[in-house]
Amino acid sequence: MGRNCNCLPELGDHIFCKRKGGLYYHHGIYVGDNMVIHLAGKAKKLQPPNSCQECKNKGVTNGEMAKICLDCFLRGENFFVYEYGVSYFKHKTREMGTCSFFAARPPHEVVGTAAHFLERDGFGGYDLFANNCEDFAVYCKTGLSGSHQVMGRIKRLGLLFPFGLVVAIPTALGYSIAKFITDIRRSHSPS
Numbered sequence: 001m002g003r004n005c006n007c008l009p010e011l012g013d014h015i016f017c018k019r020k021g022g023l024y025y026h027h028g029i030y031v032g033d034n035m036v037i038h039l040a041g042k043a044k045k046l047q048p049p050n051s052c053q054e055c056k057n058k059g060v061t062n063g064e065m066a067k068i069c070l071d072c073f074l075r076g077e078n079f080f081v082y083e084y085g086v087s088y089f090k091h092k093t094r095e096m097g098t099c100s101f102f103a104a105r106p107p108h109e110v111v112g113t114a115a116h117f118l119e120r121d122g123f124g125g126y127d128l129f130a131n132n133c134e135d136f137a138v139y140c141k142t143g144l145s146g147s148h149q150v151m152g153r154i155k156r157l158g159l160l161f162p163f164g165l166v167v168a169i170p171t172a173l174g175y176s177i178a179k180f181i182t183d184i185r186r187s188h189s190p191s
Contacts, residue, residue, distance in 0.1 A: 012107025014082035014137040027137040029114040036073040037114040039136040040066040041126030113140040
């Protein structure tokens with residue numbers, strides 16, 4: 001698991017918290033002033049407006065991107081800090097979707113990238129497998145998107161079922177190629 005804290009995250013931290021009792025994690029970028037930018041997805045647009053006073057005063061929603069207060073992001077859960085620059089061994093032995101062996105950008109670049117996507121609604125539509133909240137946060141931190149949480153579920157499928165490898169290997173390969181193409185397009189799009 002990532003680093004768990006009882007304090008506020010640091011500027012530019014990629015934070016995540018449990019959802020649905022730990023079934024999956026929700027990811028975002030802490031941008032300071034008790035606010036988090038995240039890829040909320042279409043379902044969030046259908047929910048009633050947030051009644052939190054802090055979100056009403058400082059929050060922003062732009063398409064599927066949102067900036068909300070830390071408390072609303074966490075929904076009563078504790079946050080963890082996604083770790084970057086971990087050793088290959090540590091990355092392989094930890095739960096997928098909690099760390100990366102890639103180095104992180106400086107905090108001001110991470111926050112600037114997250115703000116850019118919020119202002120322009122430019123990270124694309126939410127898709128569980130191809131463009132989710134972890135993809136967004138990892139991209140802000142490294143410039144390369146990737147949902148290690150999703151890859152972990154694909155790997156687990158391959159280990160649990162006899163036919164799983166037949167499905168998991170091509171799925172993982174297709175997923176990796178799609179991510180690479182998306183990152184190239186994203187990095188070459190006009191700002």
